[in-house]
Amino acid sequence: MLDKKYLTLKESVKLLLDYIEFRCLSFEIVSIESAYNRITYEDILAPENLPGFKRSTVDGFAVRSQDTFGAKETMPVYLTVKGHIPMGVAPDFSLNPGEAASIGTGGMLPEGADAVVMIEHVNVVSSDLIEILKPIGPGENVIFEDEDIKEGELVIPKGHKLKPQDIGALAGLGISQIKVVKKPVIAIILTGDEIIPYTEKVTPGKIRDINSFTLAGLIDLAGGIPLKMGIVKDDYKELKAIVNKAYELADIILITGGTSAGIKDMTAQIINELGEPGIIFHGVSIKPGKPIIAGVCNNKPVFGLPGHPVAVYICFELFVKPVINKMLGLTDKTYKPKVKAKLTKSISSQAGRRDFIRVYLEEKEGELLATPLLSKSGLIMTLVKANGILCIPEDLLGFEKDEIVEVELL
Amino acid sequence: MLDKKYLTLKESVKLLLDYIEFRCLSFEIVSIESAYNRITYEDILAPENLPGFKRSTVDGFAVRSQDTFGAKETMPVYLTVKGHIPMGVAPDFSLNPGEAASIGTGGMLPEGADAVVMIEHVNVVSSDLIEILKPIGPGENVIFEDEDIKEGELVIPKGHKLKPQDIGALAGLGISQIKVVKKPVIAIILTGDEIIPYTEKVTPGKIRDINSFTLAGLIDLAGGIPLKMGIVKDDYKELKAIVNKAYELADIILITGGTSAGIKDMTAQIINELGEPGIIFHGVSIKPGKPIIAGVCNNKPVFGLPGHPVAVYICFELFVKPVINKMLGLTDKTYKPKVKAKLTKSISSQAGRRDFIRVYLEEKEGELLATPLLSKSGLIMTLVKANGILCIPEDLLGFEKDEIVEVELL
The missing domain is CATH 3.90.105.10 (Molybdopterin biosynthesis moea protein, domain 2)
Structure with a gap:
């Protein structure tokens, strides 16, 4: 039963990123x-x-390395100590053949010196005479001026x-x-007649805003600036006005809850009216997050994110973050931190769909166990309790209990 | 040639953490x-x-589940549509046997209803009559009020x-x-006659402050507040005065460069004079970072960090960060992000010593390669170029070229 109506995750992300100009931010x-x-x-x-000058990496004596060639414990080389080099100043003398100067780690070598013998390898005979017991190569224990x-x-x-x-x-x-x-400014618009600000008391039927808080944190971590535009009722004119305002103020627009029945067509219409080319795709074969809408309007990405707290999180990571990274021109190779863990329960998926399962990782008797937190996707607590995400790719029907799986760390 | 004079990393960290009170910050x-x-x-x-009320997770019709028992495609159950439930309000009616109500995702179920039939599984006969084609269980497509x-x-x-x-x-x-x-305030004291502020022009023998910038960033990432105390000359009285000031203002004190010859004994003496028990250890069998000094003075951790930029970084991660985490009372299980990579060069270490090698990770033909960035430890650029750290444990003499090693991501 392949989910043929929808793009795969890979197809949809590629399609979307093709519309985003690399490093388009100022x-x-x-x-x-x-x-x-x-x-x-x-x-x-x-x-x-x-460092800009020849610098010692040890405490010891600056020398001309060729003076030390042939030195042995049985036949040491004797050098005259010309003086001490204080830290942070250029020595006011240079080394002639047969001479050395005491120096500390980070000190500047005098003219003529090209190596430093560690204090441990020197016999100090008197205040102005040292014995060198083995030869030292040019450049040893020295950082050169452009090294x-x-x-x-x-x-x-x-x-x-x-x-x-x-x-x-x-x-x-x-x-x-x-x-x-520049950090991209990312507008967050919440839609839905049932949403109230978190500071208000709930009455039956109402639910407090969760998503703007999750999104603001994710945006900050991704290197953007969250711009909360408030809560809009399921009303075309009101939503259109606030999207237009966001379009003026922000580099990316996120409309959450804009994919649910009451407001879906409205969101789609407003994105298409906002600029060319408008909607790029509507619906992707993933769970959660399937009803996501992605558009680009005159080079500004606009997303309609599902209202469920977990879907918002997943859609941000899968679609919004790669868009931010491309707009920022990020070229660092990033490796998602993953661990291998043993699954404590079997989980199933649908062929052709990519599932993202919240898991709880726990070490027991030296073994890392991953317990799937299965629940309805409207629940925020599974995401709060989870410390990992397990992906079931399109070509698998699930994983068996006790299978070793790769879990991305949350 | 075991490095017997020094504690191992594990021993030293354990010893130090035993002196730190869990969650001692306010x-x-x-x-x-x-x-x-x-x-x-x-x-x-x-x-x-x-959510505080029975909430639908789909678009469809709220029903009394028992009304649907026995429904088949060939013998559907007919229900009267009592009305529509708007989003965000409590329905002003309840469902009697044989009744249904249209509802959107997130809508509140009316009294009497205990399940929601998805719109896709319903035949709408007229505005007030629907056909249910298969039975639905109690609680299906519903989030309960405390779920x-x-x-x-x-x-x-x-x-x-x-x-x-x-x-x-x-x-x-x-x-x-x-x-x-509360975020711990962490004082940074730079010592050394050769160190100048980064805003000054270098003259021969001088070197600009690198470490306070690396440390400030690491402290911020670790959840602390960096407090830069400036640069102190290698002078007992001056250093003592600034350490005393830091002791008043900060929760943790970092003295960098305080382990080099000129200032080592001074730093050790000042830490011992600052409070009980004073120095916990001086020198650990690691590279880089071996000359580290760790002390606790009347419950305040005080560190003498080596002056080399790479050693500063490594010592912060190995010693200062676990101390911060314990003072913060962090109980999250953290998994260090690691990847497996193939070593492009052999590297050797000394038995009994734990080495930390900067590596550059690069993907070539689908294979992840790790190239050791070997150099003198005074150089900051190896750390800038590195994107991973490879640890050679005490019981190994190194790794061979082409060996698969585990690299911690930087």
């Missing part, structure tokens, strides 16, 4: 202190060498999400401001 | 909008049922890091403010 200039987790807008090249980063070299490529150590490297190069991709 | 009350990624301070129980969350039930346990869907569930329950664990 840039802004920010200080590196504000650049953590932001996406670089252009390649960042090194304005200078790092960490060379002037003009690529430090961070464009389209990279900046990690703490990246910001560290930029600081080390004295780069204080950089161009990053 | 709480603060925040709105749920500000609670994303925060750690719950106490169990959160449901103040009411969710998502029951009043008094545990919604979120204490010690949990709040995800977007958790905040969604809290909103659904009308919970607007919660107790979360």
Whole structure:
């Protein structure tokens, strides 16, 4: 019983992404202190060498390496200690043949020196004489002036999400401001006569807004700025007005609940009226999330997300996040964190449909177990209790109890 | 050649954590909008049922299930349509035997109804008469009033890091403010006569601050608040004054570069003078990061981190983060995201020592390859280029080229 009416997940995502221009968002200039987790807008090249001078990586004695050639425990080489190199200053002397200078980790080598003998490998005979017991090669225990980063070299490529150590490297190069991709503003419109703000008391038939809170958190994690547009009644004029406003203010528009019976046709019509080409697809062969609507209106992605809390989550991860990543121009290869676990219950699916099952991962006697949290998809608690998602692909009818499955971490 | 002088990683972390009191940080009350990624301070129980009323999960007709028993395609059951239930209101009628009511997804069932027949399984004969073609069980296509969350039930346990869907569930329950664990303030003190602020021009022998930027980002990701205390010269009095100040302001103190020759004894002395018990260990059998100092002074953890950028990163992840997690009272089981990859070069280690090798993961012809980025540990660029960390445990002498290894994602 193949679900032939609908696109597969892969087909639908490809179709949608083909309409999205890579790195279509503009840039802004920010200080590196504000650049953590932001996406670089252009390649960042090194304005200078790092460290910029020959630097010792150990505590010991800077030497001319050729002076040490032939040194043995039985026949040490004697070197005159010319002085001590304080940290943070250029030595005011250079080394002539037969001379050494004491130096700390991070200290600058004097002119003439090309290696540092570790303190442990030296016999200090007197304050100005040391014995070297074995030879040392040129460059040993030294970082050369352009060894960490060379002037003009690529430090961070464009389209990279900046990690703490990246910001560290930029600081080390004295780069204080950089161009990053602007965060996309993502409008959240809630539809449904039954939805009330979370601050209101429920009366029979009403349900508080859950989805704008889940979505706001997901948008933030994905590098966007959530813009809550409020709750709209199932009314064409009202919905159209707020979608038009969102279109002015936001880069992406999410309409939740816009796929249910009362409002489905309305949402579809409004997306088609908003701009070309309008709706790209309506319905995908997945569960939950099947009734999703995706459109692009004059280059702005517009989604009609199912109202069920779990479907909202899944649809965001499957459709909205890849769109955000492409708009941001993210080029990092990302690997979804997965673990292997043993299934505690059999679960079945429908051929031709991709199912996403919430599971609870638990270690018992050294074994990782995955328990499917099966329930009606309208329930938020299965998603709260879950710490993993198991995918049943289109070509399988399910998994057996005790089968080892790959679970994506939530 | 076992590295017998030093503790193993496991021994040192255990020793340190034994001095840290679980959930020793205080709480603060925040709105749920500000609670994303925060750690719950106490169990959160449901103040009411969710959804709070019998709710349809499909578009169709609310019925009394027993009325449909015995229905067949050849002998349908006829029901009178009593009316339509608008979304978001309690129906103003109840169902008597032989009656049905049209309802949308999310609508409230009328008194008497206990199931909803999907629109697809109904023949609409006229505006007030429908044919039911097969029986439906009680509760089918219905979420009961306490089925998502029951009043008094545990919604979120204490010690949990709040995800977007958790905040969604809290909103659904009308919970607007919660107790979360206070973020630990973590002081960063940079030591070294050679260190200058990143805004200054380098002169020979000087090097700009890299570590405070890497650490600030790592602290933020770990749920703490970085407090930059500036750069201190290698001077006992100056360092002591700033450590004392940090002790007043912060929950954890990080002194970077405090393990190098010039300042090592000074740092150790100051930690021991700061409070009881003082230094817990000095040096661990790992690479990089071996000279790390960890102390606890009147319940405040104080670290002397090596000055090398890579060692700082590794030591933070291995020692500081578990301390933060214990102070926050985090109880979530976390699984470090790992991938399996094929090593492109052999790498060797020393028995008894745990090595952390930066690697670059790359997919080639469907195979994931890990290339070790071997270099002197003073270099920040290996960490910038790396997207994975490979650990060589104490009992191995390394890995062979083409071996399949487990790489932790960076």
